Amino acid sequence: MAKTKEKHGFRLTSEDVVFNIINYTIFILFALICLFPFYYLFINTISDNSLVGAGKIQLVPKGIHFNNYVGLTRINGLGTSFIVSIARTVIGTVLMIGASAMVGYLVTKQEMWGRKFWYRFLVITMYFNAGLIPWYMNMSMLGLTNNFLAYIIPGIISPYNIILVKTYIESIPAELEESASIDGAGYFRIFRCIIFPLCKPILATIAIFGAVGHWNSFTDSLILMSGKPELYTLQHRLYTYMNEATNLAAMIQQGGSDISNLATQTSMNMRPIKFTVAMATVIPILLVYPFMSKYFEKGIMLGAVKG
Template sequence: MTKKKISGREMLFQICMIILFVVLFIICFYPFYYIFIASISNPQSVTSTSIRFLPIQPTLSNFRKVLELNGIWRSFIVSLARTVIGTMVTLLFTSMLAFTLTQKELPCRKFFYRFAVVSMYINAGLIPWYLTMRSLHLKDSFLVYILPTALSAYCLVLVKTYIESIPTALEESARIDGAGYFSIYWKIILPVCMPILAAVIVFTAVGQWNSWTDNLLLVDDNNLRTLQLTLLEYLNRANNIASQARTGGAVVDGSNITPFTLRMTITMVVTLPILIVYPFMQKYFIKGIMIGAVKG
């Protein structure tokens, strides 16, 4: 076996690329690493500028404190519930509509499709949205986390494009065998669409996990409070001393508060579940992006 000889020019190119990607890797990775080492450092010893590459007096006390905060676990369950249920509902409704829109017998299907797509670019704004949700009796209801996102226009584009790439013969043979629309959708199309549905799951789950404005504006019941909003409130409390001066608000002594470590730890707590799930879903995620990029 002979080794392929690499020219000096190509070697130089390879080295440059390696350096470039290492730099890019550091740029992407270091912020997460910085947050991580700050979150496991002693809050009394660490400041935003004193920490560089290694944690200072490593401790898990920050995580312990954050996880002991009032209402964290209840909020975690709410966030988990909205992520799981919301993702399943989005998956079901979006894929069903995508399949329907691929059926040539459907009158005005192009109109329905474009109508859905337009909603990605044009919306009425915050206050009309709020009024609509209120008139639908979604205020102070868990359903406000689920129903407004039951249909995702972006995911609709992805799934519809994917379904259109499936050979029509598959569908036709099922129809010859006597399958109806729902049977074809449920038994033939959905299993074939698993890769793109996995991508939809990633997109939707991340979106659901990170959402908090619907909670802030429409849900007052503390039992329905999401993790993001609960942690945001704690984060704001650490920062409030400064902002209160501008608003004429209450000011209390802040000697026991270390906003920096609290902020870092909260960021870790919030992103960790998604960071753990991401590597397992990564291949589907990339596939989803590629489909959207090439055929969308």
């Protein structure tokens, strides 16, 4: 690696220079495109609200204040949604990790009664699903509509994660387990004292994916919680706010000028608030992302070698 670097350092032809300039420009531009929207949202939440309303905040924040963030606590229902989102992320992820580790371990045990059958029974579910309506009917039959458990229980089993854990456990030397079982440890003890600690790297990876999935999901909230707004997730809240804005915009386009002025006014006044809610949902991810990105990348690699 060092060698090639050296070569490039020494022999830069004019062609290389042109290539590098274009290449760097394109990538840095794309990175900016990925980053700018968050920056734009952010400066709009901390700038003077009347300037934001007038569309004056484009590249630099003006009249910096944090009242919008303080004001979030006054929005009805937002606090409960925040708690619901955090609760489902934490509880859902912990249970998913526990189940993936346990099942991943169990399916490596050749002597289990009907192991092959049960493993296939599990894996096949990755390749089909009954469809949205039967799923909804099933959830309502199980009493999981308008019920917090609907966020948790169905997500406990994740065949894909189980396969990842299983593959990982198979790479652990079997001697470790054998010696423990000779010492008289039962299956659960072996799992708890040997397998689980050794699996931590892979479990960390799937934990992060699971947590992001929980934090970001909103269709389950949308479909299952229609009768209980206090169980809406944060993403679902944001969706309803944004939806109002869109409907307003569509109305403005179709309606006359009278509504138009009034509606524009309200919609403009709402902008900083909406963006603040959006920032509140994205900040947790942006905060953990830099520390977690190596796990994310590890995760996709594990997926790639699965085949």
